[in-house]
Amino acid sequence: MNEYLWDKHAPICRQWFSDLHLHRLEQGLLEIRTGTAIQRNYLQNRCLEPFTEAAQQTTGQLIAVRFVHGPPRTIEPEPEPEPTPQPAVEPAVVSLPLPRTSTDDVRKLAAERSAAAREAEEAAFAGGPTPEQLGGGAELDDGLILSPDHTFDQFVAGPNNELALALCQSVAEAPATAYNPLFIHGGVGLGKTHLLQAICLQILEARPAFKIVFVSCEKFTNQFLECVRNGRWAQFRLHYREADMLVIDDVHFLAEKERSQEEFFHTFNELHGQKKQIVLSSDAAPSEIPGLTDRLISRFNWGVVAPVGAPSYETRIAILEAKAELRGLGVPRTVLEYMARRIDTNARELEGAITTLQAHAHVAKRPIDLELARRAMGDPNVVTSGRVTLGRIVDVVCKFYSVKQSELQSKRRHKSIAEPRQVCMFIARQRTDLSLEDIGGHFGGRDHTTVMHSVQKITKKVAEDEVFAAQILKMTEDSQA
């Protein structure tokens, strides 16, 4: 099955997949045992589809897959207890690093977002939007999803993040002693979520029963509004205030949301008063988050505030090397240097580039060298087989998503239309010389900030979803055929 996965889903294979064991196949259910409970949660939530597909292809049967962790369970005879069974972790809240806008450029959108945020909050208090409008179900879910890749070991240290890394390690070693709250801030893709997850992974390794509530601020806000509408205040409060550690990602999402800030303020005070650890991340320092109340700013500054900045050239090479190694990919030093020179923004883009490179090598069935890397990165010096035009990109993308060009140029914002439109903008930005305004103009007169936002959104998805990355690669290649 591993071979099947590698062949069909090469980019999603991680080295730690080799820790997995086929536990049993009974009555159409294939159980796969994971090394840790964290892996179980991650695989069950993020990788079920390719595994199910692989199981069905390999066996030729309609099989369901489930990931399990803990001592083997059998009916007869009674199982021998394992020497040192690892208790299964059942923490409380799902952690989904949700897409968002957050670079300096995108801050231009802040004013629009602020108004929208206030409107959404007001509407919710007035009994307005549905859970879908609030960004999806606001259930208080109970599965902590941490990526097993996001450990301290996998985090590359550099002058840009040394302080933040050291503080996170201190918190992981002894929560709620020295740095409380810990506030990490910096631009997109610089490793804030990675650091937050690394804290959780280290604590859970030593103390599996430690109750961590880790949630994106968007989710906190949506859950809060949903609970307000449904009169489930008590459940909401209990859920957050019973945590041993509260980790909130992207806390700048509180900007301009008065009532969510008020609720967060009380949650903060309650937990801090009980000497529970609080860890926060944001795209800006507390005093730079627009519309944040003074009392929250002062609470956030109470412990320690640490920035993460853009990686230096040497750090970029080290990040590329680490990401390649994680995928079991041998990348020559000259290629790493070339890529580190081409990409000077953030680690997410570096990771996305490694994914793209891997997909190119897989499709071309050849080893990675400078020539392949140049192609993968759309180097203008590489002669491609045809000129890329916006019209050609739109044709290819419309065909892939089965949508019409007129729909992409319409005002429709439904995901089925918005995503292909964003993909067109992403490919156009990468493979043509058109300006942001030119590209936006083609899609119903959208402005340059919309194009920038689209490019960032697709960049983020490419880095996080390798199957999607391979699809983008295919569409990009088809656009220049």
Ligand SMILES: Nc1ncnc2c1ncn2[C@@H]1O[C@H](COP(=O)(O)OP(=O)(O)OP(=O)(O)O)[C@@H](O)[C@H]1O
């Ligand atoms: N120093 C680093 N070493 C290794 N990987 C890194 C580093 N910094 C970031 N990454 C990787 O880059 C990707 C993006 O990082 P992460 O999601 O933590 O960024 P972020 O700062 O939270 O971004 P955003 O603000 O957009 O949510 C992740 O896969 C992460 O593992």
